[in-house]
Amino acid sequence: MTAITLLSTEILWRSALYGSIAFAIIGFARLMYLLFIYYDYVSPLRDLPGPKDHHIFLGQLLNQFRAGDPEQPYTDWMQKWPDAPLIRYRETGFAAEGLLINNAAAYRDVMQSQSCYAYERSAPFRRLIGDIIGVGLVFAEGTEHRAQRKALGGLFTVSNIKAYLPILQDKADRLVAEWDRAVTDEKDDGNVEIKQLYAKITLNVISIFALGIDFGNLDSRTAFQSCYEAMFDLSTSGMLLAAINLVVPIRWLPVQANRVFMDASTELRGILTGVTEARILSVASDNEKPILPPTASPTKDLLTYMVETKYRATNPADRWSKEELIEQLLNFMATGHETTAGALTFATHELGLHPEVVAKMRKEALTLPESPSFSDIDRLPYLDAVIRECLRYQTPVAGIPRVAQHDVFVAGRRVPKGTTLMPVPAVLHRNKTLWGDDATTFNPDRWLKDPLIGGATDGDSCAWVAFGHGPRACIGRALASLNVKVVLLSLVKQFEWESVHKGKLPVVNPSGQLRPSGEVWLKVKRVGEETK
Ligand code: HEM
Numbered sequence: 001m002t003a004i005t006l007l008s009t010e011i012l013w014r015s016a017l018y019g020s021i022a023f024a025i026i027g028f029a030r031l032m033y034l035l036f037i038y039y040d041y042v043s044p045l046r047d048l049p050g051p052k053d054h055h056i057f058l059g060q061l062l063n064q065f066r067a068g069d070p071e072q073p074y075t076d077w078m079q080k081w082p083d084a085p086l087i088r089y090r091e092t093g094f095a096a097e098g099l100l101i102n103n104a105a106a107y108r109d110v111m112q113s114q115s116c117y118a119y120e121r122s123a124p125f126r127r128l129i130g131d132i133i134g135v136g137l138v139f140a141e142g143t144e145h146r147a148q149r150k151a152l153g154g155l156f157t158v159s160n161i162k163a164y165l166p167i168l169q170d171k172a173d174r175l176v177a178e179w180d181r182a183v184t185d186e187k188d189d190g191n192v193e194i195k196q197l198y199a200k201i202t203l204n205v206i207s208i209f210a211l212g213i214d215f216g217n218l219d220s221r222t223a224f225q226s227c228y229e230a231m232f233d234l235s236t237s238g239m240l241l242a243a244i245n246l247v248v249p250i251r252w253l254p255v256q257a258n259r260v261f262m263d264a265s266t267e268l269r270g271i272l273t274g275v276t277e278a279r280i281l282s283v284a285s286d287n288e289k290p291i292l293p294p295t296a297s298p299t300k301d302l303l304t305y306m307v308e309t310k311y312r313a314t315n316p317a318d319r320w321s322k323e324e325l326i327e328q329l330l331n332f333m334a335t336g337h338e339t340t341a342g343a344l345t346f347a348t349h350e351l352g353l354h355p356e357v358v359a360k361m362r363k364e365a366l367t368l369p370e371s372p373s374f375s376d377i378d379r380l381p382y383l384d385a386v387i388r389e390c391l392r393y394q395t396p397v398a399g400i401p402r403v404a405q406h407d408v409f410v411a412g413r414r415v416p417k418g419t420t421l422m423p424v425p426a427v428l429h430r431n432k433t434l435w436g437d438d439a440t441t442f443n444p445d446r447w448l449k450d451p452l453i454g455g456a457t458d459g460d461s462c463a464w465v466a467f468g469h470g471p472r473a474c475i476g477r478a479l480a481s482l483n484v485k486v487v488l489l490s491l492v493k494q495f496e497w498e499s500v501h502k503g504k505l506p507v508v509n510p511s512g513q514l515r516p517s518g519e520v521w522l523k524v525k526r527v528g529e530e531t532k
């Protein structure tokens with residue numbers, strides 16, 4: 001080797017070394033800047049009010065972890081800074097800023113069609129629930145999201161959902177039979193645990209809707225149910241992992257709580273893969289007259305519909321792969337059952353604390369014909385009021401954070417790219433300016449005065465946002481509403497019940513959803529009978 005090449009190798013090595021040192025120094029300086037300087041001294045939002053009790057690294061995460069429920073820090077701030085449209089807090093990670101949406105107009109600014117695509121789901125949120133609910137519609141963004149909503153929207157319209165009434169009624173009848181059994185059975189003595197029952201019913205319903213398969217009875221546990229329980233009902237170490245996973249991805253760590261979680265997630269995907277592959281074959285096997293598997297859906301189920309219109313789309317640009325179908329199914333299986341089960345659990349529990357409301361519901365229910373039609377059920381004002389009030393009082397979806405993809409305007413304020421906007425329905429639902437002094441009281445009657453906004457004074461459609469608002473609002477609202485209505489109607493007609501736990505149910509925290517922790521028990525009797 002000549003001296004010249006030796007020298008040039010030497011120079012190369014040296015410059016690489018100095019380069020990386022410089023790079024490390026700049027990186028470190030930037031980190032220090034983000035951690036210690038940007039948030040307090042540079043951010044254009046630093047004049048906004050907000051809590052200062054954050055951890056430099058973990059932001060508000062520790063406080064969230066210590067809080068009683070997923071909404072609590074936010075509702076505390078709302079009370080502390082009632083007049084601020086936006087409340088600034090420190091997110092987890094490097095100097096990330098979060099803004100709590102604290103009034104109805106600001107909520108609309110973020111959610112409405114003109115602006116909703118300026119935001120995307122945040123990475124921590126994706127990590128918190130992406131493994132559980134798949135990366136279908138809930139995580140699609142921009143034009144992709146618009147295309148998916150357009151492709152699937154038809155299945156979710158009220159006119160399509162109406163056809164599910166007999167199925168929902170059948171499930172409700174099975175629930176009634178289950179309660180009946182508990183009332184008659186010496187051993188049960190009228191004690192009923194509702195969380196399990198509702199998880200089963202809503203999983204049954206969503207399986208029929210999404211897969212065209214009825215997994216059957218309330219007395220059998222399905223693999224689906226065990227998987228979701230493993231992922232939602234976390235052990236303490238499981239919670240800790242979920243929390244850390246918000247800051248740094250650690251689902252790969254080989255520890256027990258991770259294994260339980262990942263096994264369940266793998267099993268779920270496995271089941272859905274099997275169902276999807278079989279359906280692809282059965283749809284393809286006879287092009288002229290497709291022989292569908294025995295389907296319980298009154299209309300075309302989501303999977304068959306997706307195979308026909310998307311998997312086998314004539315235009316390649318419209319096609320979805322098998323994997324994409326599976327992610328969509330995961331998405332709908334999770335979003336479709338967990339929220340509705342939560343809504344039913346909270347509602348039934350709350351009604352067990354308010355026998356006078358149940359009596360009023362029963363009176364209204366008894367005005368219905370023997371087998372009521374969809375419109376009979378849909379136009380019952382008090383039933384509607386009770387359900388809206390239940391969803392206001394305890395809102396199953398606690399809040400899905402959005403991250404601004406470019407500078408945006410919210411409540412007249414310029415908000416820089418990268419800021420997290422946090423919509424927490426409870427913050428609007430407990431706002432006394434909107435709902436009056438009894439905002440934190442359960443009072444279905446408020447909706448009778450004004451069925452659309454529950455007496456919220458400024459006539460603002462974003463006062464009640466249990467199903468969100470704008471192009472990303474809940475696609476499953478019609479199905480969920482009908483499901484909840486049919487179940488509650490059947491129950492109030494035949495039973496009276498008392499909640500064992502007095503007051504609001506304790507919930508899982510941290511969590512993207514309001515999910516009751518542990519079992520939820522009622523003491524049940526038939527209408528007019530004495531409690532045993
Ligand atoms: C009482 C029950 C339910 C409640 C309270 C509820 C609530 C919500 C809320 C608040 C959102 C908007 C999230 C956001 O701000 O981005 C949402 C979105 C969604 N919901 Fe529901 N939901 C319920 C039932 C259902 C059902 C039964 C299904 C499926 C059949 C479903 C499927 C979805 C999907 C796929 C999205 C994402 C929509 C999108 O990003 O375009 N939900 N839900």
Ligand SMILES: *[C@@H]1O[C@H](CO)[C@@H](O)[C@H](O)[C@H]1NC(C)=O
Nearest residue numbers: 082083103104105431432433
């Ligand atoms: C409640 O909402 C109103 C109207 O959106 C807003 O002006 C007010 O600041 C909010 N907060 C409280 C605590 O009233």
